[in-house]
Amino acid sequence: MNKKEIKINPDKGKRVTYVVVFSIVVLLYVIMLKNNAVDHTLGIALISLFAGLTLYFLYSIFFPKPAIIINEEGIKENIIKGAGLIKWNKISEIYICVIPKKKYDVFFLGVNYHKDENDKRRVKFKGKVNEKLGDALIVLDGLEMQPYDIYNNIQKYYSKFIKK
Incomplete structure (x- = not known):
């Protein structure tokens, strides 16, 4: 890992569960096919569909693609419908956003942009808020690192490598 880059991968537990479930489904369809x-x-x-899904998730276990990359350019979310690259000079605030659900809380990294593009003030770290806010939201659930650890790593990274 590069000193000036933090990569956060998706959690392997969920992908292992998908591999097991899809393998069982393939096995069931093979048995059903043999028994007409x-x-x-x-x-x-x-069988082809679920075998393909099994292979995809098996591949993603051994060759994970980082979900979030933090580097000199900014914060990049690599999920399909993600926020993409959010450049440091566009960010005015970063905070943890907690949205309570019935069974569990959903954690987001909330990002507010500068309202004026000429505004180059430093990024403010606000801590925790309990509602969905922000110009960009990055989902922090299902990652190898805990939400507050990700937030703290972003703070440390920013203060060490970016802040002038």
Whole structure:
């Protein structure tokens, strides 16, 4: 790992669960296909689909793609519908956003942009808020690192490598 870059990977536990579940589904469809409980064409299509999903998640366990990258440019979310690269000079505030759900709380990294592009003030770290706010939100659930550890690493990174 580069000294000037922090990579945070998705949690492997959820992907291992997907591999197990999809493998069981493939096995069930193979058994159903052998016992003629499902149409041959449909059975082959479903087996192919779930076997492909199993291989995809198995590949992602051994070769993970970082979900969040923090470097000199900014904070980059690598998830499909993510915020993309958020440059440091656009950020005015960073904070943890907690949205309570019935079974668990959902954690986001909230980011507010400068309202004026000429405003180059330093990033403020606000701590925790209990509502969904911000110009950009990065989901912090399902990652190898805990939400507050990610927040603290961003603070340390910013103060060490970015802040002038």
